[in-house]
Amino acid sequence: MSRTRCLAVFGLILIMVFMSVPGGAQEPDTGNDSHRHLLTTNPFLFLFNWYNIEYELKVARHSTVGFAGSYVTFDDGRETYAGGSLLYRYYASGKAPGGFYLGGRLGMFGVEIENSITHDSEKENTYGFGIDVGYTWLLGDTRSFAISMGAGAIRYFGGDLADDAKAGMPIIRLVNIGFRF
Numbered sequence: 124m125s126r127t128r129c130l131a132v133f134g135l136i137l138i139m140v141f142m143s144v145p146g147g148a149q150e151p152d153t154g155n156d157s158h159r160h161l162l163t164t165n166p167f168l169f170l171f172n173w174y175n176i177e178y179e180l181k182v183a184r185h186s187t188v189g190f191a192g193s194y195v196t197f198d199d200g201r202e203t204y205a206g207g208s209l210l211y212r213y214y215a216s217g218k219a220p221g222g223f224y225l226g227g228r229l230g231m232f233g234v235e236i237e238n239s240i241t242h243d244s245e246k247e248n249t250y251g252f253g254i255d256v257g258y259t260w261l262l263g264d265t266r267s268f269a270i271s272m273g274a275g276a277i278r279y280f281g282g283d284l285a286d287d288a289k290a291g292m293p294i295i296r297l298v299n300i301g302f303r304f
Contacts, residue, residue, distance in 0.1 A: 162178050166300060221261040
């Protein structure tokens with residue numbers, strides 16, 4: 124993907140974010156704004172040495188922005204993936220951060236792959252763009268406990284890994300659990 128196309132995608136994400144934020148002349152959202160933050164992680168992936176955390180901030184009644192971080196190793200530590208990304212999620216129900224969502228993300232990622240025969244290690248820092256879909260349930264009297272499920276993928280761009288078979292990474296939200304505050 125060319126630099127121009129990547130900048131166009133990034134610009135499109137920014138336009139979507141700014142279009143979702145209410146303008147100064149609009150009436151404020153009358154929903155419960157005392158719980159605008161959501162912090163989740165997947166405790167089951169810890170069993171497989173895959174660590175992730177996600178934070179979302181409600182910016183409008185139907186959208187959130189946030190960041191995500193993850194770290195995982197495969198093949199007895201010979202493949203390591205780490206990264207952080209900014210994310211945007213659109214909640215179709217208009218009750219962010221609950222319900223069905225469609226999201227995009229843009230971030231920086233580090234990949235290290237060791238050749239199992241020569242034991243040479245190849246390190247690459249690259250950027251990536253991804254999409255994800257899912258559903259978040261808000262439970263309890265105050266709707267402050269969250270369970271989320273979803274899936275997606277990140278495609279790496281730039282560097283030597285862009286043409287490699289390992290130029291992508293799945294986004295797994297098997298069962299993310301967290302709290303809204």
